[in-house]
Amino acid sequence: MDSPNNVEDTQKLKIEEVLLREGKYVGPTVGTSMLPMLKQRRDTIVVRPKTEKLKPLDVALYRRGNNYVLHRVLYPTESGYVIRGDNCYADEIVPEEDVFGVLTEFFHKDKHVLCTDESYLRYARRIVKNYPRRRFWMRLKQKIKNAVKSVLKFFGWKRKK
Amino acid sequence: MKIKKGFVVRTVGGECVAVPVGEMSKNFHGMINLNGTAEFLWNFYSEEHSLDEGVAALLNEYDVDESLARADVERFMGILLKNGFAE
Numbered sequence: 001m002d003s004p005n006n007v008e009d010t011q012k013l014k015i016e017e018v019l020l021r022e023g024k025y026v027g028p029t030v031g032t033s034m035l036p037m038l039k040q041r042r043d044t045i046v047v048r049p050k051t052e053k054l055k056p057l058d059v060a061l062y063r064r065g066n067n068y069v070l071h072r073v074l075y076p077t078e079s080g081y082v083i084r085g086d087n088c089y090a091d092e093i094v095p096e097e098d099v100f101g102v103l104t105e106f107f108h109k110d111k112h113v114l115c116t117d118e119s120y121l122r123y124a125r126r127i128v129k130n131y132p133r134r135r136f137w138m139r140l141k142q143k144i145k146n147a148v149k150s151v152l153k154f155f156g157w158k159r160k161k
Numbered sequence: 162m163k164i165k166k167g168f169v170v171r172t173v174g175g176e177c178v179a180v181p182v183g184e185m186s187k188n189f190h191g192m193i194n195l196n197g198t199a200e201f202l203w204n205f206y207s208e209e210h211s212l213d214e215g216v217a218a219l220l221n222e223y224d225v226d227e228s229l230a231r232a233d234v235e236r237f238m239g240i241l242l243k244n245g246f247a248e
Contacts, residue, residue, distance in 0.1 A: 013191075022194070026171060026178040028186035041186045046173050107171055 015061070015068055016100050019049045025061075025101065033085030034059070034070060037108065037123070044107040045070065050100055054081060057124040059115070061101035062094050070103060074128065086127050089135050162238055163209040164247050170195070170203065179203060188245070198223070202237050206247065212238065 018025045025047045029038045038045065047061045047070075054060055058073045060083060071085040071092065080095040105114045113120050152159060167185025171178050177200045179193040195203055198219070205218050215234040220227060241247035 018192070022192075024173065026173055026180055026192040027190055028181055030186070030190075041183050044169065044171055044180045044182075046171075105173070107169075110169075112171075 015047070019047065019101055024048050024104075029070065033088050034072075035087040037086055037127075038070075038106065039108075042109065045103055046105040047101040048104045050102050053096075054099065054102055057121065057128065059103035060094070060099045061103065062099040064098075072124065072128070084131075089138060162206060162212065162215075162242070162247055164203060164206045164241065165245070168193075168246070170200070177203075193246070198233060199237060202234065206238070206241075 013021065015025050015027075025045075027045060027047075028041055029043055029045055030040050032040060037043075050060070053076055054073045056073055056075050059070055060073050060081060061068060061070050062083075063069070069085075071083045071088070074082045074084055074091065076082075077093070080093060080097075081099065083092045083094050084090070103115055105112065107113070115121075165185065167181055167183050168179045169182050171180055177195040179195055181189045181191075201222055202215060202219070205215060210218075212231075212234055215238070216227065216231045219225065219230040219234060223230070238247060
């Protein structure tokens with residue numbers, strides 16, 4: 001029988017330190033930027049240390065100030081990556097040194113998905129390919145919303161809550 | 162004693178890890194590595210049980226003497242209680 005682990009040590013480590021010590025980080029996700037793939041506080045991510053230059057469609061874990069961000073690599077550049085969340089509309093340029101992990105698998109609800117699965121890669125390709133269409137509809141929706149607001153304001157009407 | 166709601170146990174690369182979900186993940190963002198014994202106790206204490214019941218269950222499952230089993234259950238539950246993972 002092996003004695004139960006000590007959980008105290010791991011709790012206070014940063015993710016970078018957990019990756020170094022354990023070789024993987026398994027944890028919850030926060031935020032909506034990777035919807036519909038990852039739902040916050042429900043799905044579980046498995047991140048491993050970055051060992052080589054990431055490729056397009058890889059999902060990178062990096063630091064932005066004091067926050068951790070998990071977004072998809074669109075393409076690598078000489079000094080880093082152009083990255084965007086699946087549910088985001090702006091690209092980010094992230095230096096190589098800020099990226100320290102890569103998503104290798106995740107649990108969507110209770111479904112275990114490996115990032116090498118062909119069905120997952122098809123999803124990833126589709127989400128990147130459909131971005132211009134998503135952005136078009138998002139902008140159109142925003143314009144319609146603004147137009148409705150302007151009309152309501154012009155006539156002095158208020159929307160029912 | 163009982164492990165609080167708000168954790169899921171995932172098997173990654175053959176290893177068991179307990180991960181917070183929902184409200185629990187607001188306070189704790191980490192992972193809890195579970196070896197074989199810890200996984201057994203985690204599952205056992207997902208329902209309300211006393212310390213003695215945990216020791217008895219461990220003795221039933223593993224070939225180990227009672228003092229070691231008791232020490233392990235006490236240590237396991239002590240860590241979980243201290244970190245607010247059990248009640």
